[in-house]
Amino acid sequence: MELLYAGVDLGGTTVACALADARGQIVQDAKIDTQSHAGPEAVLDRIATLVKELSQAAKTEPTAVGMGVPGLVDVDAGIVRFLPNLPTNWRDVPAGPMLSEKLGCPVWLLNDVRTATLGELAFGQGANADTMAFFALGTGIGGGIVIDGQLRLGPLGAAGELGHQTILPHGPPCGCGNRGCLETLASGPALTAEGVRLLHSGLAPRLHELVEGDPGRVTPKQMAAAAQHGDEAVLDAIHRTAEYLAIGVANVVVTIHPELVVFGGGVAQMGDLLLDRVRQAVRRRVRMIPTENLRIELSRLGNRAGVLGAVALAAQKTSRET
Numbered sequence: 001m002e003l004l005y006a007g008v009d010l011g012g013t014t015v016a017c018a019l020a021d022a023r024g025q026i027v028q029d030a031k032i033d034t035q036s037h038a039g040p041e042a043v044l045d046r047i048a049t050l051v052k053e054l055s056q057a058a059k060t061e062p063t064a065v066g067m068g069v070p071g072l073v074d075v076d077a078g079i080v081r082f083l084p085n086l087p088t089n090w091r092d093v094p095a096g097p098m099l100s101e102k103l104g105c106p107v108w109l110l111n112d113v114r115t116a117t118l119g120e121l122a123f124g125q126g127a128n129a130d131t132m133a134f135f136a137l138g139t140g141i142g143g144g145i146v147i148d149g150q151l152r153l154g155p156l157g158a159a160g161e162l163g164h165q166t167i168l169p170h171g172p173p174c175g176c177g178n179r180g181c182l183e184t185l186a187s188g189p190a191l192t193a194e195g196v197r198l199l200h201s202g203l204a205p206r207l208h209e210l211v212e213g214d215p216g217r218v219t220p221k222q223m224a225a226a227a228q229h230g231d232e233a234v235l236d237a238i239h240r241t242a243e244y245l246a247i248g249v250a251n252v253v254v255t256i257h258p259e260l261v262v263f264g265g266g267v268a269q270m271g272d273l274l275l276d277r278v279r280q281a282v283r284r285r286v287r288m289i290p291t292e293n294l295r296i297e298l299s300r301l302g303n304r305a306g307v308l309g310a311v312a313l314a315a316q317k318t319s320r321e322t
């Protein structure tokens with residue numbers, strides 16, 4: 001029987017887990033609530049239980065486990081350094097060794113967006129790509145870079161923080177301490193805040209209908225629908241977001257000359273309304289490198305990029321160890 005790997009995507013509210021083979025064929029998968037208030041030990045216990053349940057259902061043990069975590073990781077030691085969005089912040093938790101002991105197999109950790117990048121490279125849009133960049137457009141903006149077929153990690157596993165490149169020198173303050181980062185201008189909350197402002201100003205009648213006047217229901221997806229139904233001001237806001245993203249993409253294109261740029265995350269679900277504008281603006285801005293063959297695409301794996309990336313991580317590490 002073919003070897004199976006477990007992929008775990010640890011999020012602030014949900015843990016997704018899948019058992020799959022090295023080609024990314026999922027055999028079993030499940031999701032549980034993170035319940036992160038209970039602390040790292042309890043969360044890791046529940047992840048171990050989930051992996052064991054999936055293994056029992058599949059009637060085979062995973063050869064290794066990969067896990068994406070939302071923050072900074074010491075990749076070699078398997079130590080979580082800092083998870084800003086989880087209670088207790090998970091400072092210096094040896095999650096890799098702890099989980100490995102519970103499961104009796106090797107466990108490999110990586111930042112969650114770098115993990116999703118690996119998933120997209122192995123099983124998604126990047127299947128034939130050599131050099132690519134991945135932008136995860138969600139609550140924040142995460143990123144990952146692949147150069148010559150290799151995920152670029154850097155000494156701290158922090159290379160590829162594409163959301164924290166400066167786009168506006170005097171722009172809004174960012175959680176990282178800088179001002180005008182791409183994340184402050186083009187993340188889900190940044191776009192949604194602009195939608196809510198337009199809702200209150202009376203400049204977004206279609207959006208008002210769609211969310212029944214409730215600002216809490218404004219999402220990038222609703223804004224895309226409103227723009228397509230005639231809300232000019234909302235369309236302008238989306239185009240501004242696309243322009244900021246295009247500046248971020250153009251910076252990456254002139255730096256590493258990728259053949260592929262992939263967008264994932266909730267904001268990317270606006271699809272071609274956003275992407276076409278980004279494509280045009282990138283071509284307008286990048287003049288030193290031919291862009292005819294540059295592909296700018298939506299993630300093919302969607303919200304499975306995380307677990308499949310973790311499977312790819314486990315499979316890759318296993319094949320390198322043997």
Ligand SMILES: [Zn+2]
Nearest residue numbers: 164174176181
């Ligand atoms: Zn920043």
